[in-house]
Amino acid sequence: MEPVGPGDMERREGQLPGDARVNLHGNGQARLVCFIDPTRIMAATVPNTNNVSRNFKIVDETDDYVVVDKPPFLLAHPTKPNGAATLWKELRELLAFEVANGGQVSIVNRLDRETSGLVLVAKTTAAARRFGMLMQQCRLKKEYLAIVWGWPKWEVKIADARLDRQGKHRQSAIWLKQTIHPAGAAARTEFRVERRFTKSGCGNNKFSLIRAVPLTGRTHQIRVHLASVGYPIVGDKIYGPDEQLYLRFIQTGWTPELERQLLLPRHALHSTKLAIDSEIEWNSPLPVDLAEFCSGA
16 A cells, blocks of 8 residues: 555545534534545555455544544454554554654554444544543543344433453453453443334344443443343344353354354444544444344344
């Protein structure tokens, strides 16, 4: 991939990506709102060599940051020295001009490998520091959409339960697996039911689309909290029907038996909205795989 400089047509300074519009709030403040429009945004494409999609969409970009829409299965950061594709690596290539001139690639809100959606990336040290402060001050707002098993009896619910690594308190075959424990870190998530639907061909054919608003930022927080209230995310190999499915997946890869029990090859969680106070917000609709599941077909 050739280095991309600030003068390239696809990345003109001041260009409004997607469907960008300004909303006026009651206090007269203006907020720039960006929605993804696949016909008008740039897609960064790198040849695929290991069946992992490296396509990610540029939703918004300035001299200080870039917002991308990450596909599922693409790692955010390198975890092993095996040269696997990662969002960080691909952005380093895409932003080679900026990096060569003192810039950086600092992922602000890291997503799990299977989670899709919006990721904010700082391009300068000053921007990374600013976004870090905004995170600490809870001024960077995040919202997710999740497809769960079952129909909640509630419309809105706050899960307030401390989280800790399960292996610290009892035996766990999965090192990173989290659990609710009073000795853990405070964690709160707001859930709102977007809609309930049925899907033919499934044993338990009742599902719901849930909007999840994390009020803290803990590892696997949304996944653990949804499972704890009885509505695990569809496709979740760790917090779904049985954690042994995750171990089996590691050994065998995706199989028809796993598909029968999990329905989806990845957990149905999507980062749908990021916002900085009343300044700006970015939005991403459900990706094709999750939208098709919700269609009830």
